[in-house]
Amino acid sequence: MTIEFKHVSYLWDEAQAATMAGDEVALLIYRSNLLGADLRLTNYGGGNTSCKAMAPDPLTGVPTEVMWVKGSGGDLGTLKRSGLAALYTDRLRSLQQIYKGISMEDEMVELFNHCIYDLHSKAPSIDTPLHGFLPFKHIDHLHPDAAIAIAAAKDGRKITEELFGGSIGWVDWQRPGFDLGLQLQQCLADNPGIRGIMLGSHGLFTWGDTAYESYINTLEVVERCAEYLQQHTGRSKPVFGGQKMKAMPREERLAKAALLAPVLRGYCSSHTRMIGHFTDDEKVLEFINSNDLDRLAPLGTSCPDHFLRTKISPLVLKDTTDLAPQFEAYRAMYTEYYNTCKHANSPAMRDPNPVVILIPGMGMFTFAKDKQTARVASEFYINAINVMRGAEAISSYTALPRQEAFNIEYWLLEEAKLQRMPRPRALSGRIALVTGSAGGIGKAIARKFAAEGAVVVISDNDAGRLDTAKAAFAKEFGRDVSAGEVLDVTDPATIEKTFNLAALAFGGIDIIVNCAGLSISKPIEEHTAQDWDLLYDVLVKGQFLVTQAAVDVMRKQGFGGDVLNIVSKNALVSGPNNAGYGSAKAAQLHLSRLNAAELGKDNIRVNVVNPDAVISDSHIWSGAWAEGRAKAYGITVEELPAYYAKRTLLNQVILPEDIANACYAFVGGLLDKSTGNVLNVDGGVAMAFVR
Template structure:
C-alpha cells in the first residue's frame, strides 16, 4: 500500500502501515484506529464531534447463522479517544427493517428508542441519534465528520452548486435536516439517485464519506477535505480582504494577556448569575483576525451553522464594546458599562426561546452568553467546567474558520433561528443532559492553595479536584511544581489544574498567580493559605533572620495572598472562601517556639479580623488548626524535627508515635485529614460559617478554642 502523502497540506496523514498491519483482520479494531486518527486532527472534527462505523459479518448468538453487524460510535464520546466500549453494535437487517414502521418525520424521535431492539452486543454503548445515517448506507466503512473546510462550503449560500462544480458530481448534496431517522433515509435516497458518488455533503452540517476498507475510507475522507480546503485557500482574497479587512489593531501578546486577566473575573461574575461558571481565554490568531475585522458586527450575530458548533457555543456570542486598551482599573465603572450588554443578551435569548418554543419544550436554560468576544484582545468562553469552556472556544474557532471560508467563496449562512432552537431544545438532547452525572460539591469552583506541590497543600488540591474544583498549583520550587503538575495531568487530566511559581513573600509572584487563575479559569473562589515553614529554637538562639522569615512567610504571606485574592473575588461578586492553615501552636504554649508560635497566633487573629471585614462580600474566612502532620511535609525540613525532638527529650524517629500518644484520640494526623477539613468548610454544608476554627490534631486539650 502506498500513498503520496505530500498531497495533504490541510489535513494530517497519520496512517501507520505497520500499526494497521497488526490489526489486520479485525475490522472493529481498524475502525477504532481510524477513528482515533481522524479525531486527532481538530481540522477534521472537534472534541466529541462526528461518528464513524464499520459493518462486519458475525455469528448470531441466537441462531448460529452469519449476520451483518454494524459497529458505530455510540452516544457521547470522542473520536480521538474512542475505545471499543464507546461503540454501539446493531443488527443491520433489524435496523433497516424499522423503515416498515416509520410513521414520518413528525414522529422520527420515537425511532431512537427502537434502536435498542436492534442491539447485537448487549454490553455495547447506547446507539446515538446518528445511527440510521450509517445504517441505511451500504458501505463497509463510513466517516461522518465536521471539517471546517467542508462546512464552509456546506454553509455557503450557493454551497450545493459549489459542491457540484468542485467535485464534478462525485459528492452528493442533502439539504439541511437535523440528525435522525429522516436524514438517514435522505442519505440513502441521495446515493440511489447518484450511484457511484464518493461522499455526501450535508447542508450547513458536515460531510459523509466511505470506503470498502478502513484505509480506503480514511484516504477518501482526507482527499475530499483536502480538496475543499485547497479550494478555499485559492479563493481567499479574491472577493476582497478576509472578513472585510482589519478594523482595529490587537494589543501585543503581553498586553492582551494583561487586559484579559483584569477583565476575566468581571465577565465571570456576570456569566455566573445563575450557576457558577469556569472560564477559558484564547487569543488565537484566527480569533483575532475575526474579532478585529470590519465584518465582525455583521457575522457574529448570525451564530453558527453546524449543530455540533451551535450546541456548545449558543445562539450567538456577546461582543464587548470596549477599546482594546480600555482602562479597567475602575471596576465599578466597567461593571456599569457592561451590565446593559449582558441584560440585552439575556433579553435576546429569552425572546428567542419564547418565540421558538414548542408546547413540550424543556424549560429555558441559562440565558447568559457562552462566548464573549473582546476586539483587540481575544475570546472568553464560560461553561460548567474547564473542559466544556475550552471545547466551546475551540468550536467557535471552528465556526470562525467556516465563516471565513464561506465568505471567501460565496456568502455565509447560519441555521435559521427555529432550526437552531429545535436542536438546542430537542427533547432527545434534553434527555441526554438529564442523564449526565450531577455536579459535584465543588463543581464550578476555582481554588488556589499556596504551597500545593507537596504535603498538605497537594493533598488539599487533590481533594478539591476530586470534588469537582479546578486548582492553581503553586510552589516556590519550580522543579517540585512541574512534578506535581505532571502528577495531576496523569491523575485528573489537563483541564483540572494550572501552575504558577509563587513565593508568598513576593508580591509580583502573588499577582502573577492571580493572573494565571484569571486566564486559565476566569478568577478564583477558594484560597487556602497553606505555605509555611517552621523554626524551633530557644529564645537565646533565635536570630532576627529567623524571626523575619517566619513572619514574612506565615503572616505577611497570608495577608498579601488574601489581599490579592479578595480583589479578584470582589470583581466576581459571587462570594468566596479563604481557609488559613494555622496550627495548634497558635493556642498552645511550648518551649523553643517563640517565633513560630507567635506567628501562628498572628495568623489566627488575622483570620478573625479578615472574617469580620469580608462578611459583607459573602467571603468566608475560616481556620484549620493541624498538629504534627509529618507525612511529605516541608515543615519538618530545616531542623524542625530535630528541634522538637530535642524539646521533648526523644529521638526524631519517635516523634510520630509521641505526637499520636499525646492526643485524646491517639491518632497520627495525615495530609488527607487536613484536606477533608478544608473540604468541610467549602463543600456547601458550612456556607453560613465564617470566623471559625476547626482543630484537626487528634484532640489536644490545650488547643481547644473554648
C-alpha cells in the same frame, strides 16, 4: 508508503494496521482515533464512524451482518470498543417499514433498542440510521472546517458539484435523525458511484470498502476542500472585509483580560456558577478586529455541533467599562429567541447568559459549567470562525435559521441527554488556589478539592517540586482540572502573576487556602532577627497579601468566597524553643478572625484549620524543624511520629489527607453559614482546645 497532504495529517501506520487484519472493529477504532487526532478533520466529541461486518448471531450461531457505530457521546480521538453501539443491520433497515414520517422522528430512537446486537454496547446515537441506510462497509461522518465552509456557503451546492465533478452528492440541511438517513440513501440511489455526500450547513459523509479506503477517501475529500478555500481566500476581497482595528500588544491584552475575567464570570454566573477560558488565538483576533464582525457574529454558527456548544450567537463587547446593559441586552435577546421559537412541549428556558464573549482588540472568553466544556466551546467557536472565513472567501456565509437552531438546542432528545448527566459534585464550578501545594498538606488539599469537582491552581516557591506536582495532577485529573505557577507569598509580583493565571485559565477565584509555610525551632538565645523576619514575612505577611489579592477578585465576581488558613496547634499552645513560629501562628489565627469580621458583608467566609505534627511529605519536617522539635523533647527524629501520636487524646498519627478533609468540610456546602471558626485536626490536644 507515505502519502503527502498539506491541509490534513496522514497518520496511518501500515505495520500497526497489519496487526489488526481481519478484525474490522479494531480497524474501525484505529481509524477513528487517527481521524479524531486531527482537529482539522473533526472537533472534540463531533462526528461518528462505523463499520459493517459478519458476526455469529448469539442465539442461532448463524452469521449475520452487524454494524458497529460510535455510540451516543464520546470522542473519536479517544474512542474504545466500549464506546461503540452494535446493531443488527437488517433489523435497523427494517424500521423503514414502520416509519410514518417526520412526526415520528423521535419515536424511532426508542426502536433502535430492538436492533441491538451487543447488549453491553453503548446506546445508539441519533446518527445511527445515517450509517445503517448506506451500504458501505466503512463510513466516516466528520465536521471538517474546510468542508463545512463549503456546506455553509450560499452557493455551497453548486460549488460542491463543480469542485468534485459530481462525485460528491448533496443533501440540504435537515436535523439529524431517521429521516436524514433516508435522504442519504436516496442521494446515493440518485447518484450511483459517488464517493461521499455533503450535508448542507452540517458536515461530510465519506466511505470505503475497507477501513483504509475510507480513511484515504476522507482525507482526500477534505484536502481538496481545504486547497480550494486556500486558493480563493483573500484573492477577490480581504479576509472578513479587512481589519477595522489592531489588537492590543500581547502583554497588555493579557493583563487587561486577567483584570476583566472575574467581572465577566460574575455576570455569566447569575444563573449557574461558571468556569472560564480565555484565548487570543490569531484566528480569533483576525475575526474580532475585522470590519465584518458586526455582520457575521450575530448570525451564529451553522454546524449543529458548533451551535450546541456556543449558543445562538456570541456577545460582542464594544465597551468593557459598562457591562450591565450589554449583558441585559443579551439576556433579553435570548429570551425573545426562546419565546418566539418555543413549541408547546419545549423544555423550560435555560441559562440566558452568553457562552462566547468576543472583545475586539483583546480576545475571546468562553464560560461553561466546567473547564473542559468552556475550552471545547472556545475550540468550537474557532471552528465556526474558520467556517465563516472560508464561506466568505468563496461565496457568502449562511447560518442556521433561528427556528432550526432552536429545534436543535431544545430538542427533546437533547434535553433527555442533559437530564441523564450525572449530578455535579459538591465543588463543581468552584476555583481554588492553594499556596504551598506542591507537596504535603497543600497538595493533599488541592487533590481533595479536584476530586470533589473544583479546578485548582497549585503553587509553590520550589519550581522543580511544582513541575512534579503539575505533572502528577495532569495525569490523575486530566488537562482541564489544574494549572500551576511559581509563587512566593512574600513577593507581590508572583502573587499577581498567579492570580492572573487563575483568571485567564479559569475565570477567577472562589477558594483561597493559605497553606504556604515554614518553621524554625530554636531556643530564644539562638533565634536571630533574620529568623523572626522570615517567619513573619511568610506566615503572617504572606497570608495577608494573598488574602488581599483574593478579596479583590471575589468582590469583582460578586458572589462571595472562602478563605481557609492553615495555622497550627502552636497558635494556641505554648511550648519550648518556639517563640518565633508560635507567635507568628498566633498572629495568623487572629488575622483570620479580623478578616472574618471585616469580610462578612461581602459573603466571604474566613475559617481556620489547625493541624499538628503532619510529618508525611512535608518540607517543614524534612530539615532543621524536625531536629529542633526532637531536641526540645529529648528524643530522636525517628521517634517523633509515635511521640506526637501518643500525646494526643485519640492516639492518632495525623496525615495530610486529614487536613484536606477538614478544609473540604468548610467549603463543601454544609458550612456555608460558618465564618470565623477554628477546626483543630490534631488527634486531640487538650491544651489546644479553643476556649
